[in-house]
Amino acid sequence: MEDLAAHSAPLIVARGLTKQFGELKAVDGVDLDIAPNECVGFLGPNGAGKTTLMRLVFSAIAKTAGELTVFGLTPMQQRKQINAHVGVVFQDNNLDEELNAAECLLVHALYCGLDHRTARRRIAALLDWLSLTAKADSRIRALSGGMVRRLMIARALLNSPKLLILDEPTTGLDPQVRHAIWAALRDLKRQGMTILLTTHYMDEAQQLSDRILIMDRGRIILSGPPNDLVEAHLERYVLQVSGLPAVPRLDGDIRHEHAGDADYFYANTEPPLQALHERLAAKYAILRHANLEDVFLKFTGRGLNE
Amino acid sequence: MTAAEPTVLADLRGDLRLRTNLFWSLYGVWYRHFRVYTKTLLANATPPLLEPLFFFTAVAIGLGNYVQPGGFEGLSYRTFVASGLVISSAMFTAIFETTFGTFVRLVFQKTYDAMLSTHLRVPEIFIGEMLFAATKGAVFSTVVLLVTMAFGARPTAWCVLVPVVGLLTSYLFAAIGLIVTSYVKMINNFSFFTTGVITPLFFFSGTFFPIKGHYVWLDVLSNALPLTHPIEISRALFEAHFTPATLAHVAVLFAYIAVCHTLALRRMTKRVLS
Ligand SMILES: Nc1ncnc2c1ncn2[C@@H]1O[C@H](COP(=O)(O)OP(=O)(O)O)[C@@H](O)[C@H]1O
Ligand SMILES: [Mg+2]
Numbered sequence: 001m002e003d004l005a006a007h008s009a010p011l012i013v014a015r016g017l018t019k020q021f022g023e024l025k026a027v028d029g030v031d032l033d034i035a036p037n038e039c040v041g042f043l044g045p046n047g048a049g050k051t052t053l054m055r056l057v058f059s060a061i062a063k064t065a066g067e068l069t070v071f072g073l074t075p076m077q078q079r080k081q082i083n084a085h086v087g088v089v090f091q092d093n094n095l096d097e098e099l100n101a102a103e104c105l106l107v108h109a110l111y112c113g114l115d116h117r118t119a120r121r122r123i124a125a126l127l128d129w130l131s132l133t134a135k136a137d138s139r140i141r142a143l144s145g146g147m148v149r150r151l152m153i154a155r156a157l158l159n160s161p162k163l164l165i166l167d168e169p170t171t172g173l174d175p176q177v178r179h180a181i182w183a184a185l186r187d188l189k190r191q192g193m194t195i196l197l198t199t200h201y202m203d204e205a206q207q208l209s210d211r212i213l214i215m216d217r218g219r220i221i222l223s224g225p226p227n228d229l230v231e232a233h234l235e236r237y238v239l240q241v242s243g244l245p246a247v248p249r250l251d252g253d254i255r256h257e258h259a260g261d262a263d264y265f266y267a268n269t270e271p272p273l274q275a276l277h278e279r280l281a282a283k284y285a286i287l288r289h290a291n292l293e294d295v296f297l298k299f300t301g302r303g304l305n306e
Numbered sequence: 307m308t309a310a311e312p313t314v315l316a317d318l319r320g321d322l323r324l325r326t327n328l329f330w331s332l333y334g335v336w337y338r339h340f341r342v343y344t345k346t347l348l349a350n351a352t353p354p355l356l357e358p359l360f361f362f363t364a365v366a367i368g369l370g371n372y373v374q375p376g377g378f379e380g381l382s383y384r385t386f387v388a389s390g391l392v393i394s395s396a397m398f399t400a401i402f403e404t405t406f407g408t409f410v411r412l413v414f415q416k417t418y419d420a421m422l423s424t425h426l427r428v429p430e431i432f433i434g435e436m437l438f439a440a441t442k443g444a445v446f447s448t449v450v451l452l453v454t455m456a457f458g459a460r461p462t463a464w465c466v467l468v469p470v471v472g473l474l475t476s477y478l479f480a481a482i483g484l485i486v487t488s489y490v491k492m493i494n495n496f497s498f499f500t501t502g503v504i505t506p507l508f509f510f511s512g513t514f515f516p517i518k519g520h521y522v523w524l525d526v527l528s529n530a531l532p533l534t535h536p537i538e539i540s541r542a543l544f545e546a547h548f549t550p551a552t553l554a555h556v557a558v559l560f561a562y563i564a565v566c567h568t569l570a571l572r573r574m575t576k577r578v579l580s
Contacts, residue, residue, distance in 0.1 A: 060422050061579060080425045084324055088423035094416035098342045107341060110334035111424040113324035159424065160322045 009072065011036050011163060011194050012057060016066035018218075019052050026052040028218030029066065036162075039185075039195040041209030041226075043202070043292075045300050048215040050198040051091055054165050057196070058086050070163070084113070087156030091167040091198075093148050095140045101127070101151055102136040105158060112159035119158070126154040130184060146177030153184065164188065166197045170204060182207055202292040212292070216300045226292055233298065234290040235266035239273045242284040248276070259297075266290065326425050335421065335434025336441070343442070354402070358395040358450050362387060362457060365514055378516050380545055381460075388451070388459035389544040390513030392468050393475050393536045395450045396443030400476035401504060403439040404483030405496050412487070418578050428575040436480040436570070443476020444469040464543040471543070474559060475536040481566035482532070488573035507533050512541075532566075535559045 014032035018025060027049045034040055042050045055061045057070055059079035068075055070082045095104045102123055109119035127133045130150040135143060143151070149169065156164060166185070170178040178201075185208055189195060199205050205212050206226040214222040222229065235255065242262045250256060250265070253272050257264040267273050270287070277287050343350055366387035377383040411417035421431050448469045455461060461468075486499050510517065510524070511533035518525055528534050535555040542552040 058423055060419065080326060080427060083423065084326060084425040086423065090416070090419060090423075092416060094420050096338070096342055096417070097415070098345045103341060103345075107334070107338040108420060108424070110330075110337055111421055111426055113326045113330055113334070113425065114322065115325065118322065155420075156423075159324060 010034055011038075011071060012196075013069045014067065017053075017056065017063055017068050018065040019049075019056055019061065020064040025218045027056065027063075030218075030220055032213075032220075034194065034196070036194055037189070037192050039189050039197065039208055039210050041205035041212045042196065042198040042215055043200070043205050043212060043296055044198075044215035047217075048300075049218040050215055051167055052218075053215070054088075054167055054196060054198065057163075058083055058088055058165060084159065085162040087159060087161035087164045089149075089152045089156045089164075089166045089169050091171075093152055095148065095151060095155070097140045100137050100139050101132060101143065101147075104140065104151065105155055108155045109158045114158065122158055122160075123154075126157055130154050131180075146173050146180075149173060149177065149181065150184075153181065157188075161193075163194045163196070166195065168198055168200065171200060178204070202296060206292050214296060214299055222295070222299050229295050230290055230292055233295050235268045236290060237267055237270050237273050237287065238290045238294060239265040239267075239277055239285060239287045241265070241280060241282045244280065244282055248280065250276070257298075264294070324425070328430065331426050331430040332434040332437060335426070335431055336438045338417075339435065339438035340441075343438075354395070354399050355446065355449055357398070358391045359453055362391055362450075362454055366454075366459075367457065379541065380547075381541070382458075384454070384457070385459045385461070385544055386541075387514060388454035388461070389541045390511075390537050391454065392447045392450045392472060393540050394508055394511075394513050394533065395446045396472035396476040396536075397479045397507075397533055398504075399442045399446050400439040400479040401483045401500075403442065404435065404480045405487055405490075405499065406493070408435065408484060408487045409490060409493055409496070412578065413493075422578065428578055429571045431578075432484060432571055432574045433567075436477050436484070436567070439480035439483075440473045440477040443479075444473040446476075447472025461544055462546040464546050467543055468540060471536050471539050474563065475533070478532060478536075478559065478563045478566055481563065481570040484570035484574050485566065488570075488577040507531055512537050532559075532562045535562070 010033045012032055012034040014030050017027055017030040017032070019027040030053060042053070044050050052061070056063055056068060056075060059075040059082060062076050071085065073082050075082060096107065099107070105123045105126070106116075106119055109123065110116075114122065123136075124133070127136055130153065132147060132150055132154065135147055140148060140151075153166075153169065156166075169185075170181055173181070182204065185195065185197075189208075195208070197205070197208060209226060211224065212222075212226050212229060213220050222233070224232065240262060241264075244263045247256060247258070247263060251272060253267050253269070254276065255266040257266070265273060265276060273287055277285055362384075366384045370383040370387070373383045378386045381389065418431060422428070451459075451461065451465060451468050486496070490496060510528055511531050512518075512528065517528040517534070535558045538555040539552060539559065542548050542555075
């Protein structure tokens with residue numbers, strides 16, 4: 001294997017990257033530059049193309065058009081050199097259900113090219129690190145959703161990857177497990193890992209990512225550090241009201257949006273919204289800081305687009 | 307989750323020497339199938355091993371009483387049937403491994419997604435899989451040989467080579483299974499293949515009676531069928547009688563393997579990378 005540690009240039013570069021399934025452009029002209037040790041969060045509604053983009057990176061599918069390099073190498077042609085240094089946590093768990101936790105890791109370690117002894121050492125270390133040692137001999141079926149997810153993460157780390165790809169790592173998990181997984185990912189990031197993460201959770205993206213990319217219909221429609229995104233694209237405060245019978249007359253500093261049964265009033269200072277809050281006396285009203293979710297919904301639409 | 311231990315993270319960061327050579331890749335895939343299969347060995351291996359033995363008792367022992375006393379081709383009827391069943395059992399185990407088995411791994415279990423996220427190449431994944439099927443075939447041939455011996459089949463010393471023929475047979479049919487699987491969209495499509503192709507193959511490749519010399523069209527058909535050739539080789543081992551025709555059967559078997567192996571890899575590459 002080539003020495004990839006020497007790379008300080010972008011780890012991943014994409015220009016006009018496109019993947020088409022028949023007529024559908026699942027990834028549509030994406031430009032990307034991912035620096036070493038960056039953690040990038042991909043947000044986007046279902047079907048936005050997040051998984052497809054990840055799959056292009058680890059050569060699970062061939063691109064239709066555009067340019068893509070990973071570690072300066074070309075996916076598909078050089079998948080062996082690339083994937084030796086990539087770890088993937090899939091959106092759907094695909095551990096071998098017949099085996100127990102340690103055996104699942106062992107077979108994957110062999111795929112990665114570890115010898116049995118190194119594999120055993122790393123499996124013990126990873127299980128310990130993710131608090132799974134007690135479950136080493138448990139069948140996959142007997143594990144909780146959170147344990148299986150941690151096992152998926154352990155599996156992705158067996159080959160000591162330089163790039164870790166996590167496709168919705170915490171979807172459907174309880175808050176305790178999510179926080180545990182975030183802690184683990186932050187540890188990895190401190191160790192220099194480059195991380196690509198897709199998620200539906202704004203808090204997850206905000207907590208972990210240096211940079212957030214919002215995707216919709218195969219395109220990256222917005223990109224930037226989480227806090228900058230909010231500042232750049234929204235007023236600082238929002239008054240969110242549901243079940244409002246009629247929209248009141250607003251003074252010039254307040255912007256209004258309507259979606260479903262909810263109304264959103266935005267302003268850069270708090271007092272006008274406080275005044276409005278009192279004036280409306282609506283039952284389900286909340287005055288808060290505008291957040292990433294507001295940005296996300298502003299750009300991907302507040303309605304269901306499925 | 308406990309606080310991260312420094313040793314663990316140091317280890318995570320550490321450079322590993324990865325064995326990315328062909329041998330280790332094939333071994334990794336083979337080992338996975340071996341581990342999963344042997345985890346529930348009894349449930350997995352009992353039915354496919356009992357089946358040829360049912361055939362043996364029903365046909366060779368039962369029906370065999372009514373077959374011409376001298377048997378066929380200089381073999382007692384029990385020995386004649388045994389020499390076919392050692393090969394057809396290898397075929398069946400291989401074909402099920404790479405039709406239903408592969409399809410479930412591909413569509414439901416997403417086993418290949420995990421393999422493909424590593425450095426493994428698609429050909430390595432499927433050669434490993436065919437090698438596992440071949441291993442199983444060799445073991446099945448051996449077990450069927452030993453059990454039919456216990457029930458009165460009379461092999462020769464040449465029959466130590468039966469597992470090798472079983473291995474080649476199952477590699478060939480594993481490849482054929484992969485070719486079929488690469489086209490299949492729904493799991494029940496396989497029943498057309500098993501009923502329409504495998505069952506006739508089983509009956510018209512000379513397992514239970516000599517095909518040759520009845521009808522010309524049957525001779526031609528039978529010689530075109532891939533199962534005929536390993537069965538003829540097996541029969542030569544049981545007879546300890548080798549002719550230029552035996553050599554021709556060996557050549558055809560290898561030709562079949564070469565063609566089907568190439569096609570299987572090409573088709574599966576297309577299927578899994580789309
Ligand atoms: N193998 C495939 N064949 C056909 N269409 C696909 C395939 N994979 C994904 N798609 C389609 O591409 C689009 C993007 O899918 P995906 O990348 O999974 O989105 P996301 O992960 O953001 O939810 C969806 O419309 C999906 O149906
Ligand atoms: Mg997805």
